[in-house]
Amino acid sequence: MPKPVHLSLLMLMVISTASAQQTPALGIDVAGEFAFVRIQYDSYYGGGFYGGPWLTDFPASDQNFLRGVSRLTNVRVMDEPIVLRFDDEEIFDYPFLYALEMGRGGGISLSPSEIENLREYLLRGGFLLIDDFWGQQQWDAFYRDFSQIFPDREMVELQAGHEIYHTFYDIDGPQMIPGRGGRQGFGQAGMNNASNHAIMDDNGRVMVLINWNSDMGDGWEHTYDQWYPTQYANSAYQLGINYLIYSLTH
Numbered sequence: 001m002p003k004p005v006h007l008s009l010l011m012l013m014v015i016s017t018a019s020a021q022q023t024p025a026l027g028i029d030v031a032g033e034f035a036f037v038r039i040q041y042d043s044y045y046g047g048g049f050y051g052g053p054w055l056t057d058f059p060a061s062d063q064n065f066l067r068g069v070s071r072l073t074n075v076r077v078m079d080e081p082i083v084l085r086f087d088d089e090e091i092f093d094y095p096f097l098y099a100l101e102m103g104r105g106g107g108i109s110l111s112p113s114e115i116e117n118l119r120e121y122l123l124r125g126g127f128l129l130i131d132d133f134w135g136q137q138q139w140d141a142f143y144r145d146f147s148q149i150f151p152d153r154e155m156v157e158l159q160a161g162h163e164i165y166h167t168f169y170d171i172d173g174p175q176m177i178p179g180r181g182g183r184q185g186f187g188q189a190g191m192n193n194a195s196n197h198a199i200m201d202d203n204g205r206v207m208v209l210i211n212w213n214s215d216m217g218d219g220w221e222h223t224y225d226q227w228y229p230t231q232y233a234n235s236a237y238q239l240g241i242n243y244l245i246y247s248l249t250h
Contacts, residue, residue, distance in 0.1 A: 039099035044106030053101035061221040086114035103138025127247035
C-alpha cells in the first residue's frame, strides 16, 4: 500500500511583500519542510516549450516560488524543485503537487496506474494545483482525461468567500495573471477573467485546485523581469502561498 501523505501544521508570519527586484540570496535548506514538486506528464501531441507542456517555465518558476515562500513566510523550503510523475510512489511523501499547461498538446494522457495512484494520493490528504491553461478548447482537452480520476465528483467553481483565499492573505477570489508575452490586463485565448475550480473530498476539503485562465507560473518566473508588472507577480505569490498553506493545514 502507498505511504500516507505527511502533512504538518506550521506557524506562519509575513515578513515581506513580493517585489520585482534583483534575485536575493536566501537561506534555503536542503532539508526544508516544503518541497516544490512539479508533475511530469504525457500529452497526446507532445511538443511545447522546452520539450513538452509540463516543462513550461521550469526551473525558474519553481525556484522563484521557493524563494518567495522563504521570504514571505517562516516555512523552511528545500533548495531545488523536484520532478515526479503521478504513478511515482514518492508523491506520497509530499502534500503539495504542481502541474501546468494540461490543456495544451491535445490534453493530458493518463495511464491506468497514474489515475489509480493519483486518486489514492488525493483521498489520503494530498493536494494538486493545476495552473496555466486558457479557453474552452484547452478546458475540454484537459477535462476529457482528468475527469477519469474522480468520474463521480464534480469540478465546482470556487467563490471569493472560500477559505482558500483567506488562509494567509485575504484575496478577493481568483486573479487573472497574464503570461509574459501578453498585454497588461489581458489574458490569452480571448479570456480576461480567471476562475478557480476544485474537486473536493467527502468532507469538503479541496483536493485539486484548477487555476483556469490565469498564469501564476509566469508571475513567479518573471518576478525579477523589469518588463513584467509587479502587481501580477505579487498576485501570483499571494495565491500560490494561500494554496500551499491550505494544503499543509487541511
